[in-house]
Amino acid sequence: MDFLTIIQIADSALRLATPLLLACLAGLFSERAGIFDIGLEGKILASAFFSAAVAAATGSVWLGLLAGVASSIAFSGVHGLASITFQGNQLISGVALNFFASGITILIGTAWFGLGGRTPSLSGGQRFSPVELPFANAVADVPILGPIYSDLLSGHTILVYVALLMVPLSWFVLYRTRFGLRLRAVGENPAAVDTAGVSVIRLRYAAMLIAGTLCGLAGVYLATGLAAGFVKEMSAGRGYIALAALIFARWRPWHALYATLLFGLLEAIANRYQNIDLGTFVIPVQFMQALPYILTVIILAGFGGTAVAPKAGGQPYVKER
């Protein structure tokens, strides 16, 4: 494998990791606030559809972005209503929203565009175009570092850089602000936060809002950055891989970056090489596809340290009367 191939695979891994990273951070905010979010998958799908549909209809990817993020926030709102206000089962709510997304996108898409659920292919201003980082052309000829900068790091759409910036930002918000401290506390011991006079409900809805926004960006990137339009079930389990990455990262922002990059790399390798021939035996492509899930189960099984979720996760908070 030569250097250029490595750069190409790394480049593709970064692209594929981007939606995972955004969704993973969305799950991070939600679960750190004590709300399980199985519905990442559905939010990605809904956002992918509405961003592509609105971009196709209006010709503006930015309006698409707004529509995508708004749809994802609406899903988060319903999830909040079910799990915060009506104290329902968060897992069931998430499952329901995933099904809702996979049905409603096809229903509306078919009625709107008549293409069997697809949106028309996006081009030009309907998509996010690559951003060339400064001096990318100038340094391209520098050995080793040149290609890394100009081929691997430069030339992605704006959302890739936004996703990467979200990592330090999330870390800062969670660990260096009062809001972050309270958010984390509400996921561990909501009663204590309530006693301190801070509204558990408001904090959890705030977490839903952040999660909806980030997950929305993941869907927008999927349909208007990575691909050129929406196709049926295009989220293809990414919400669940993001969930897996979240566990892999043990609910920490920087580790979320590493975990999603790893899973992006696995997907990139699986895309590039169908079956990997190691001489003595062949790794089938299906194994590569299943690897993120297998790794997560291994982590959950407690190999390599324990994965401890936020303590109050999954339980609705009932204020004492």
Next chain:
Amino acid sequence: MQKMPKWADVALIPLLNLLIAFVLSGLVILAIGENPIKALQTMITGALGSTYGWGYTLYYATNFIFTGLAVSIAFKAAMFNIGGEGQAMIGGLGVALVCLYIPFPHWSVALLFAMAGGAIFGAAWAFIPAYLQARRGSHVVITTIMFNFIAASLLNYVLVNVLRPQGEMNPQTAAFPEATHLPTLHEVLAPIGISFSKSAPVNVSLFVALAACVIVYLLMWRSRLGYEIRAFGLSQDASVYAGISPFKIIMVAMLLSGGLSGMMSINNTMGEAERLVLNSVEGAGFIGIAVALMGRNHPFGVLLAALLFGFLYQGGSELSLWTKIPRELVTVIQALVILFTGALDNMVRGPVERIFIRAAKRGAN
């Protein structure tokens, strides 16, 4: 404190939830420019208007009875088994191996072995998530989701590389031998003079599913083990003090759940396709969640809810044939049913309870 009569809890609330789900789906149909009343008529004619329609409705219902019972047993033990889809896929593998490699003299013997094969494979697929939950406390929801994906990859590998006969392009096994053919309802009813559609896939698996309802009822409400499972589900702490082993209950409930999901494959794989194909489960494992919630985790409720979803499934495919409404409408209805019966239950329950309390007060005065 008795807030409302039992019938309201068992029947009224689910019906109200269902009504809301249907009204919202009707609004969705209106919004995409179709007529919801006409859509409902098409669904009823398509699913219940002929023995052909009934044959498909009952065929789908058979699948959903198995997966609905599977989810409900896990629910009773306070576990959410989302892995029915994967367990049914692997159960299909078990059924296929039994049918392909054991020469059977008669379909009845084949059915018994296939039931065992499907159940054992399905239960085996639930084993690791169950064990991790019981011993390590890893959340069974997450692990079963992961196992769904792992099952899909595994099945894909096996069908493409191992079980696919030479010269076959599609990832599927060879057709099962003639001796494993399960009689369809047409073949069962013809000798007693009742004519039933020849081409509908409903088969004797339906009777196995009905029997499973009865057995699950007896197990859960009339046996010591069922009592332990229900006690554990209501209060883990209390059940531990009563000498019930959490490890045993988690394992048993999840293995039963996985086994029932896996057994579904006698219907779709052995009864209908008569070979193992890639997407044989078609989401039935997930519909089991809606069926269990709708049926209030009771076998009789599961039976009714499975019939309802069988109707929706068949009606939905008729709808996509005759109108511009795609069959994904069923997914939307399914999602709304899960949302309202499972997650937003309190939204309906609160006001209804208040009405009953007010009525009771008025009655007392």
